[in-house]
Amino acid sequence: xxxxxPAGDKSPRTNAKPAAARPVAARSAGAEPRIRVGSVAGFLAxxxxxxxxxxxxxxxxxxxxxxxxxxxxxxxxxxxxxADAAGARDIADHAAAVLRHRRIKTAIGAGxxxxxxVTPVAEAVAAALRDARIRVRDLLRVxxxxxxxxxxxxxxxxxxxxxPFAAAEHPAAQAMDAAGMTARPDRASLAASLA
Numbered sequence: 001x002x003x004x005x006p007a008g009d010k011s012p013r014t015n016a017k018p019a020a021a022r023p024v025a026a027r028s029a030g031a032e033p034r035i036r037v038g039s040v041a042g043f044l045a046x047x048x049x050x051x052x053x054x055x056x057x058x059x060x061x062x063x064x065x066x067x068x069x070x071x072x073x074x075x076x077x078x079x080x081x082x083a084d085a086a087g088a089r090d091i092a093d094h095a096a097a098v099l100r101h102r103r104i105k106t107a108i109g110a111g112x113x114x115x116x117x118v119t120p121v122a123e124a125v126a127a128a129l130r131d132a133r134i135r136v137r138d139l140l141r142v143x144x145x146x147x148x149x150x151x152x153x154x155x156x157x158x159x160x161x162x163x164p165f166a167a168a169e170h171p172a173a174q175a176m177d178a179a180g181m182t183a184r185p186d187r188a189s190l191a192a193s194l195a
Contacts, residue, residue, distance in 0.1 A: 035175045040138065040163070044147060045170030047110060048183035050074040054167075056186060057081060057113040059121045061095045063104035064137065072104055079117045088120040092128035099134050110140040110147075118143075122150050 037043050043062075048054040050062065051074060060076045075098065080087035099107055109125050111118030118141045129136050139150040146162030167173055176182075184193065 035172050035179075037172045040140065040147060040149070041165040041167075041170060042172045043108060043138075044110060044140070044142060044165060045167040045173040046071075046176055047074070048167065049173060049176035049181045051076060051183070053184040053187050053189065055110075055112045057117060058111070059091060059095075059118070059125065060110045060112070061099070061125070062108045062110075063099050063102060064106045064108070066105050069106065073098075073102060077121075079111065079113055079121055081117055083117055083120045085120060085124075088124040089128075091121055092124035095125055096128040096132040096134065099129070100132050104134065106135045106137055108137045108139070110142055112142045114143060115141060119150075126150065 035046065037046060047060055047062070050071065051060065055076055057079045058076045059079060060074065062074045063072045064070065065072045075095075077091045077095070080091075095107075095109075107129060109122065109129075111122050122139050122141065126136055126139055136151065141148045141150070143162075145166065146164050148162045149158060152158045173183075
């Protein structure tokens with residue numbers, strides 16, 4: 001907890017950087033598009049496209065390959081509701097096992113929802129990945145168009161009120177959409193499209 005954080009507030013802080021690299025879509029003949037992101041907002045903008053829908057009350061884990069930090073895989077879990085320590089540990093242990101099996105050494109996690117549901121899972125994921133010797137590049141909470149980081153505790157770059165962002169308006173999300181990797185509004189609409 002930082003000095004500007006109210007007592008009992010376990011909301012994470014952000015590690016946003018004011019200047020961020022702009023996403024760039026690159027496409028060569030026959031190759032999949034490549035989209036570069038250099039900010040937390042850029043990363044969060046592509047998460048729905050990676051999953052195929054906008055997550056809610058979810059913990060998303062994205063594994064990055066070692067040499068270039070490219071997305072190797074992305075997967076999600078429903079958050080236990082109400083919060084449940086055993087459920088949080090199960091999610092964390094499974095995430096660590098998946099990443100270990102794929103030999104992933106770096107990951108980013110993003111929990112979508114209120115801090116009361118995200119924080120227990122985020123803390124368990126951080127511990128499980130640390131125990132598995134998987135580097136956590138960032139661990140975030142996302143809610144109501146704002147994000148916070150569990151990694152950064154500096155109020156100078158991580159304001160207690162979070163950092164606003166507009167995922168759909170971000171150039172990275174627009175590049176993903178243009179490449180045909182669109183995101184449905186929610187998981188139910190994705191499931192309906194497959195039925």
